[in-house]
Amino acid sequence: MLLAIPALVAGTACGTDSADDSGGSSVEAPEGAFADNPATGTPIKIGLINPEGGPAISMPENRQAAEAAAEYANAHLGGIAGHPIEVVSCAAKEDPASNQDCANQMVEQGVSAVVVTTSGNGAAMVPIITGAGIPYLTTSGTSAAELTTPGTYVLSPGFPGALAGMASYAAEQGYKKVAAYVIDTGTVIASTEAVGKGTFDAAGVELQVAPVTPGTPDSTPQVSAGLADGTEAVAVIGDGTMCTSVLKSLQTLGATQAKMVIQPCLDPAVVDAVGDTLDGSLVFIGADIDSDEPEAVLYRAVMDEYAPDVEIGGFTSTGYAAMLGLIRAAQGVQGEPTAAAVNEAIKTAKDVPMPAADGITFTCDGTAMPMMPTVCSNKMIRATVAEGGRVTSPVVVG
Template sequence: MHSNRVLFRALTVLVVASVAAAGCGGTSSTETTTSTLTKPPITIGFLNPSGGPVPQPGTDTGVQAAQSYINGEFGGINGHPIEVVPCDTDTTPEKAQSCANTFVEKKVVAVLDGYNLSSSAALPPLTAAQIPLVGMIPFDSVTGAKPENRVFFAAPQASFLVGALQAFQSEGKKSVTLALVDTPSSHQTIDTLLPALSTALGIRAKGIYFSPTSPNFTAVASAIAKDNPDVGGLVAAPSEAVCTALVKALRQLNYQGEIFTAACTDYIKDAPEQAAGGALYSSNWLPTAARYAPPEVQSDLAIAEKHIAAVEGGTAGYYAYGEFALLVNLAKALTASGATASVTGADVLKTLKALKDFPSFLGPKITCGSATSPNCTTQMLLFSVQPDGSTKPVTDTWITPAAQVLGAIPGAV
């Protein structure tokens, strides 16, 4: 599925120097404002999708920014600073499993999933060690199919596709053609899920693939425009560059339908007038939608934007804000539970599974602990791009995808 910026400096202390395990490491979370936090730290792992054919550099930015905020203004977790142990992944199961083994050795109490395509490979060692996997959206369909030892604060991937198609249908759209990067996990979406949704929702939905290593977006745009669908675009975007390239190619072909860009936003800043009329989805509020957000969300967006912008060489975008929200949600939940440095992975899992009507950061109220799903909500937002570059929600409330449709998808509800 589915992309927005030196750490905030007041007083800085080096809290994590490196990850010693071979092949693991990363540039994440090394300096934070912890001078007033003298209690022992709480250590958290981070599966950082920095390599491979589908990297997500914004996740690292979001974690750095959130750690700065939590150990600074937020005051840590009941006065305990958080230390983040990053480990770089590259979409391969072997790398994810190697990182999981490192986290077990480091005795972390939870592991952040940075929108990894192979996070399920990390689950066996983490589950054996009673270390929960915590994320926003499970990009690995195997991870998203069961609730054991994992909690995801946002909706499942299926919700975004179902919710968007529902909204398009309500607007009178009758046909949709969407592209997705060709990876093993993509085939469940294109080959199985999309046809099922097409039948269930009564909208003609077609999926096509593009290469993860050498995509030809002129060809992708031609394949989309060929049938002149009412909506054309992406199921999910591996990078902002993909969105920009596809939008440009569709405009060059004079495609007149609505362009759907998954969770991308950068292309809007480059050419807002050209982007106007397009659509994108999100699991949380975005800075481009701040003027339409409730006051409390505007305040949270200002916090996230300040710290994300302060990350040296950072990548701001959907994944940065999503990962910022992930770590803040975890910190808020553990703080409310009274957690200290003696907290265990089992304690963390119990705390998260017990969340009820929890006001998530930049997201809806969530309730976790479903017997069939790792996700704490099915709600999502769909935005329409305005001529001034802002993104306006298409509905007055969060979109809740049809339960009867999601019910046929393992782990969705």
């Protein structure tokens, strides 16, 4: 659940497509984005695994955004190389058994690729899916399996990139100690310890990791402990519920330390719950959905047309970005769109525009972050949180 990232984008921030001439969206989109180009070939099955219905973590908006991206592609991009996309969904409850079951369902359904919107249990799914020769694609990986297994594609630096960005910013500001409040699910804590501490140590900053159990309503004891002994900044790494708990506790304790957060903390429910506590925080994200950049405008237009009742803020864009990223990367598929053919298309695609990411591109040839060969880009977006959870002053970093 962590972070989060086709040549539709050419140069202008906005085009002329609108409700009258773009296929229905009331949000203006980049010119040509809503061209009439329906898919007419044989269907291609694309698996979709999303955290949904679990006791502590449920993000149905991610799935709805991914489905919207597929509908958009089927109507306006010719699907994948002319093949209409048939989405095969599975709701994972964010526990190893449930995620393994979803992975097995994807194999049984004979999908040509699997999109995972976000998960802390990638290690439970990757061996099953890639072992069947099916490419596994997500926007952000949190496990060693996702970051190193051939046949797995992680579009943005995501979790490792956010940690690197936080470490770099902390060093720039002269901070000597940062407390990271991290959701204790799957392999997230282990990954933070393994990747984060090394990254912060290299920047000359001490990182203290404070685990927070999913669904914890009041994390004041953990937050208070993390603020001890000269902590100069805090990082919040978790889902929206955890963000709310930690940020409320920081507010209760009157904490004045600088705050660094990830995209789930911008969920409207979090913003409503914590008031102005987020104002001035640095956020490390894989997507820009608020600006006039062409990709941000396209995201809003697609969601307005195909998922008008879905809240587009928070972590919703990860579903859209993962699905549309796969669609864009697989457009060069040759012949029948089998899993092997889609895998080859993704591996050989170059400089693919990252959905909703301000001109960032991805290439999945193992060179973006050699120590993590499945990561397809080393860039992400750093921005400042303004009143109402708005993202301002986005800057591409990495």
